[in-house]
Amino acid sequence: MIATLTRARRTVEAELIAYKRTWRGTVISSFVNPVFFLSAMGLGLGSLVDRGQGNLSVSYLTFVATGLMAAIGMQAGAGDGAHPVMAGIKWRKEFHAVITTPMNPGDIVVGRAVWGTIRLTFIMVVFTIIAGLFGAFDVGTALMAIPPAVLTGIAFQTSMTAFTATREDSTSLTTIFRFAITPLFLFSGTFFPIANLPQAFQWIAYATPLFHGVELVRKIALPGIVPPDVTTLPIWVHFAYLGVMLAVGITLAARFLDRRLRP
């Protein structure tokens, strides 16, 4: 366990060295994206929703801001597990070099998950503060929802890594973003309570991961929120779902990456 974490640290160190060069771009986007999203969806769309027949127990801005924490986690995590992994395997091939040191493919998976956790935490802290400035929620309480949002992201990152390791090229990565990540983004309760969906679709939503991330973030960040804005499922169900997804993701990612790098 200690040895695994020490080796994970090596990956983090390597990522940090590369990050020194590229951080400016990513920092700007992690400030600018929340501002865009919160102004357009929270304030713009929200003014319509709050004026209309909507019967949300919180303002639409609050509702969307909490949903976005999980959704942004998913997008960043899935992104981390897609093209950068294909690059390590196939384009820049740096994974092939790393595994000639004492590192194993599994160490790369764990190391990238740790690095992703650090990066996502940073993104979430920035998002929470900006959303707080918009007046979306009490920042102190919302900070407690960062771990679930990051957990959502890392569960997606490791699962996507497992998928990428089995793919020959990046066309199927584009496909999965188009036909899995984007629908999840739209239909997992980020922008409207899933109680508004027909019953059958609600059951589908229960089965998908982002729904659990969104619910978890809302239930922790907004202690006053009540059904039907959230479901009556207990918090531990969401944690269990995401925890199992993370464990399966890491296990499969390590196995598939091993197969791919060590034929």
Add this chain to the structure above:
Amino acid sequence: MTENLVEARGLTKTFGSFTAVDSIDFDIRKGEAFGFLGPNGAGKTSTMRMITTVSPITDGKLTVFGMDPTTEGRDIRRRIGVVPQEDNLDLELTVAENLYVYGRYHDMPRATIRERIDELLEFAQLTDRRKNTVESLSGGMKRRLTIARALINDPDLVILDEPTTGLDPQARHLLWERLYRLKRQGVTLIITTHYMDEAEQLCDRLVVMDQGKIAAEGSPSELINRYSTREVLELRFAEGEQDEAVLRLDGLADSSEVLADRVLLYTNDAESTQRGLHERGVHPEQVLVRRSTLEDVFLKLTGRRLID
């Protein structure tokens, strides 16, 4: 008794139904430079990858430093340096950062790595490039950096898969000189190549591989003595005259090889063979007398040339 760093018995690698390495045996002794010579697809890289523990063996037995690659991969990799056939440096990092990151992967303390980087940049003649990104280096510089990276952990065994392919003659000679230096320091080298001159220059012993099998084994001079003659006459004929001339060469030399563009006559006495040509009225456009090389050994063993 000399210690074997690598021992292979019946070592086999298959990909699906295709056998890339077909039950080969070899021992690599401590301190020697051991070569794998063979044409494209002979199974050299597949063998290297099994030794470096990044490809599971299909069958047979393999030990590296007396350890089992299947279960003790990490401990084996701590003590080896790997120069892969294709460069896989981190293009986004600088020259020095590439070395630094690898030192960390090998669990070396930061201060030790920094000292080692200075030495290695000197060794690879890249000191004035230390802050450049890898992307800006020439092919030869990248290759030298890859070798420097393989040495960061002060390995006992360095595995080089075609270290000089794609380099110009000057860059190749510089690399050879660096490899000699390593050998003098007592590092064991495993080198694959399809350049016979490289194998002759660098290797104490080598195996000739072809289609997954070992066709011959020995030192370069042993192999030449065993499979070839001392000298070779290369005859080139005018357009269309080769076929007719070949008929009149029978029995003139110990043996001969007819290639598309020339005829090779293997002999221990080039002068008398040349006289024989005159007596039989064979008049090639060009006659070249040279020493036998490993290329001739390979030709003799397989009937094919190393590089087509």
